[in-house]
Amino acid sequence: MSESKKLTAGIIRNDRLMSDARTIRYYDTNGQKREVLDSRPVEVQPTIGELRLDPLVNEWVAMAAHRQGRVFLPPKELCPLCPTTGELLTEIPEKDYEVVVFDNRSPSLRPPVGDWALPDIVGPDTDLGTAAGKCEVICFAPEHGNSFKDLSPQRVRTLLEAWIDRTEELSQSSFIEHIAPFENRGEEIGVTISHPHGQIYAYSYIPPKVEKMLAAANKYKQETGKILFDAIVERELRDEERIVARNDRWLAYVPYAARYPFEIHVTPLNPVADLTGLTAQDREAFPEIALEVMKRLDGVFGIEMAYIAAWHQAPVRIGRDVMRLHWQITSVRRAPGKLKYLAGSESAMGAFIMDMRPEQSAGQLREVIL
Amino acid sequence: MSESKKLTAGIIRNDRLMSDARTIRYYDTNGQKREVLDSRPVEVQPTIGELRLDPLVNEWVAMAAHRQGRVFLPPKELCPLCPTTGELLTEIPEKDYEVVVFDNRSPSLRPPVGDWALPDIVGPDTDLGTAAGKCEVICFAPEHGNSFKDLSPQRVRTLLEAWIDRTEELSQSSFIEHIAPFENRGEEIGVTISHPHGQIYAYSYIPPKVEKMLAAANKYKQETGKILFDAIVERELRDEERIVARNDRWLAYVPYAARYPFEIHVTPLNPVADLTGLTAQDREAFPEIALEVMKRLDGVFGIEMAYIAAWHQAPVRIGRDVMRLHWQITSVRRAPGKLKYLAGSESAMGAFIMDMRPEQSAGQLREVIL
Numbered sequence: 016m017s018e019s020k021k022l023t024a025g026i027i028r029n030d031r032l033m034s035d036a037r038t039i040r041y042y043d044t045n046g047q048k049r050e051v052l053d054s055r056p057v058e059v060q061p062t063i064g065e066l067r068l069d070p071l072v073n074e075w076v077a078m079a080a081h082r083q084g085r086v087f088l089p090p091k092e093l094c095p096l097c098p099t100t101g102e103l104l105t106e107i108p109e110k111d112y113e114v115v116v117f118d119n120r121s122p123s124l125r126p127p128v129g130d131w132a133l134p135d136i137v138g139p140d141t142d143l144g145t146a147a148g149k150c151e152v153i154c155f156a157p158e159h160g161n162s163f164k165d166l167s168p169q170r171v172r173t174l175l176e177a178w179i180d181r182t183e184e185l186s187q188s189s190f191i192e193h194i195a196p197f198e199n200r201g202e203e204i205g206v207t208i209s210h211p212h213g214q215i216y217a218y219s220y221i222p223p224k225v226e227k228m229l230a231a232a233n234k235y236k237q238e239t240g241k242i243l244f245d246a247i248v249e250r251e252l253r254d255e256e257r258i259v260a261r262n263d264r265w266l267a268y269v270p271y272a273a274r275y276p277f278e279i280h281v282t283p284l285n286p287v288a289d290l291t292g293l294t295a296q297d298r299e300a301f302p303e304i305a306l307e308v309m310k311r312l313d314g315v316f317g318i319e320m321a322y323i324a325a326w327h328q329a330p331v332r333i334g335r336d337v338m339r340l341h342w343q344i345t346s347v348r349r350a351p352g353k354l355k356y357l358a359g360s361e362s363a364m365g366a367f368i369m370d371m372r373p374e375q376s377a378g379q380l381r382e383v384i385l
Numbered sequence: 386m387s388e389s390k391k392l393t394a395g396i397i398r399n400d401r402l403m404s405d406a407r408t409i410r411y412y413d414t415n416g417q418k419r420e421v422l423d424s425r426p427v428e429v430q431p432t433i434g435e436l437r438l439d440p441l442v443n444e445w446v447a448m449a450a451h452r453q454g455r456v457f458l459p460p461k462e463l464c465p466l467c468p469t470t471g472e473l474l475t476e477i478p479e480k481d482y483e484v485v486v487f488d489n490r491s492p493s494l495r496p497p498v499g500d501w502a503l504p505d506i507v508g509p510d511t512d513l514g515t516a517a518g519k520c521e522v523i524c525f526a527p528e529h530g531n532s533f534k535d536l537s538p539q540r541v542r543t544l545l546e547a548w549i550d551r552t553e554e555l556s557q558s559s560f561i562e563h564i565a566p567f568e569n570r571g572e573e574i575g576v577t578i579s580h581p582h583g584q585i586y587a588y589s590y591i592p593p594k595v596e597k598m599l600a601a602a603n604k605y606k607q608e609t610g611k612i613l614f615d616a617i618v619e620r621e622l623r624d625e626e627r628i629v630a631r632n633d634r635w636l637a638y639v640p641y642a643a644r645y646p647f648e649i650h651v652t653p654l655n656p657v658a659d660l661t662g663l664t665a666q667d668r669e670a671f672p673e674i675a676l677e678v679m680k681r682l683d684g685v686f687g688i689e690m691a692y693i694a695a696w697h698q699a700p701v702r703i704g705r706d707v708m709r710l711h712w713q714i715t716s717v718r719r720a721p722g723k724l725k726y727l728a729g730s731e732s733a734m735g736a737f738i739m740d741m742r743p744e745q746s747a748g749q750l751r752e753v754i755l
Contacts, residue, residue: 028602069640069643069737070616071613071640072594072597076737077738078739079740080740080745088580090678105391123730138609139616139617193728194736195729195733197729197733198729204728205725218736223735223736224733224735226445227444228441230443236507243441245442246510247508265573271437273446274446291728315612324731343733345732356574356575358574358576358695359569360567363565363594363695363713364567364594365443365444365592365594365596366586367446368593369447369448373448
């Protein structure tokens with residue numbers, strides 16, 4: 016199999032099959048040929064996991080028992096996300112790449128075989144489901160040890176195009192209801208491979224946090240006729256004191272009720288439901304603000320901050336009229352040597368306690384000299 | 386001020402004022418007098434924090450900006466929870482104690498002054514609230530470095546009585562809607578003082594997790610006429626394979642859809658809404674199962690497990706007919722040297738992925754030789 020697809024901004028996607036039948040997609044800007052074969056021995060694919068209902072809160076929990084043995088902080092010379100060189104056969108057969116997306120080798124969620132449906136929710140009598148969905152890995156750069164903030168603007172533009180392309184394609188699968196591209200960075204939050212990369216989780220159910228956001232957005236629409244997220248952005252523009260960065264097309268702010276010591280939301284000023292709705296101008300203007308925000312974050316304490324950066328989008332089929340695309344970056348780092356932990360109040364009760372006012376962290380982020 | 390109150394099982398509570406007007410309560414079994422004064426200089430009390438609505442999900446976030454400077458892993462000889470000896474004036478003036486509960490010196494939530502009400506929720510236009518409530522510290526034993534599992538059965542009985550007493554008294558405050566006694570253990574989850582102790586959070590709002598449990602319980606009652614939690618316990622008794630320990634009055638099991646590598650729920654077999662509803666027999670039978678569960682948890686890998694142990698109760702005023710008391714113990718330890726982290730899927734999307742089947746962890750817990 017070899018497919019080629021033209022995306023916007025001159026970016027071309029080339030697909031190849033990996034030795035165990037997974038797909039790897041190269042996103043390139045220079046018309047590179049991608050013909051090197053994956054010469055690793057064929058591996059048996061893990062089976063699909065279980066989906067169990069936690070009836071206490073009516074939330075699905077995916078059980079992926081095969082993941083216990085996955086790669087854990089490999090040394091640099093054994094990194095599976097570096098390009099293949101010489102004898103070291105990695106996940107990427109080519110000796111160089113710009114951005115690649117491949118199917119996760121230890122996926123929490125997998126495409127189902129045959130007909131698939133979510134079981135009806137009937138408390139503890141709810142049937143066992145299968146953990147349908149898709150998990151992909153997205154590599155930002157071939158250089159090991161680099162970070163998002165070290166990428167060139169052009170590379171961030173390619174990365175954005177890959178996120179958009181994956182959202183567009185995954186949205187077409189009948190068993191996928193929600194798509195979440197995210198990046199985890201830092202050993203403090205459990206990142207197991209120190210290579211600049213992210214993940215794309217495509218869920219067969221509405222994730223609990225998204226479900227709650229959707230309920231709030233629907234309620235607000237019913238009560239006011241307005242779009243909740245747009246009203247939130249209006250408030251942030253009006254208050255001004257929590258704005259961290261902006262350009263013609265994008266706004267970055269610490270939200271009024273931030274839950275983490277450092278939390279930044281980045282939104283297009285021209286609201287859209289998901290990544291595929293971004294205009295050409297939005298896409299061109301994203302690298303500037305994305306890189307500025309990430310540099311400000313690392314600049315606050317002059318250290319690499321652990322963070323989760325997640326795209327929140329409208330679900331694939333519902334709530335598309337009330338939900339808005341935005342990028343949420345959250346860091347548990349509250350000071351050098353100090354992390355915020357989610358313990359009794361946050362973890363057991365869901366009640367967040369913040370030790371720092373959002374206006375303070377916004378000020379610290381703005382003061383960073385770039 | 387000095388008050389004395391007789392509780393059940395011969396336990397007597399003595400209250401004293403601390404130098405800064407906080408209250409300390411001694412729970413004793415041997416009729417001890419508690420007359421030593423707190424001779425520390427008076428400190429200025431921090432002011433009440435803010436309560437801000439996160440309108441994206443309609444959840445309150447408490448802002449306690451004064452907490453940044455709080456005590457962080459003090460050396461053993463400066464532990465504020467050890468009894469006062471010689472020159473070291475700690476939070477507890479007496480030179481020995483059994484169980485004590487005192488008002489937190491850096492509380493996230495404080496009793497409000499004058500009339501207090503939660504602002505109406507109207508999206509981003511919601512008014513700023515004050516972080517009303519109460520935070521207390523509960524010390525389990527005077528010995529530094531010990532753990533819950535090292536307590537004598539009689540001490541656990543006294544501790545349970547203190548939890549019950551605090552629930553009963555805090556329930557009488559007009560501004561308190563929910564009471565959550567919990568214990569955080571382990572540096573891995575951010576515990577800042579290595580002395581066996583827990584906390585009691587009394588919220589002026591229904592914590593988000595409780596709100597979600599209440600919604601599920603109400604829905605189940607409406608649809609089936611039955612109590613959700615009772616049906617869950619029935620299923621666990623029927624399935625049997627996830628039961629970890631039991632006696633005549635209590636059951637401990639790994640829940641069917643556990644979210645953490647090690648998660649144990651402990652429930653009285655005679656269901657009650659909150660701690661105050663426990664019968665004399667329930668109270669007498671608790672120390673045995675509580676100590677067994679904690680010993681099994683530490684026995685799995687032969688190391689001290691980091692955990693959160695939280696009492697889930699019915700809220701003070703609502704849902705008392707559908708919510709049930711139980712104790713949830715969750716550990717992020719998935720193997721020696723390996724923790725489960727809540728990253729992109731869990732933290733940003735609320736979607737939990739489990740790497741281990743609950744039946745496996747239940748088996749490991751049962752196999753521990755005590």
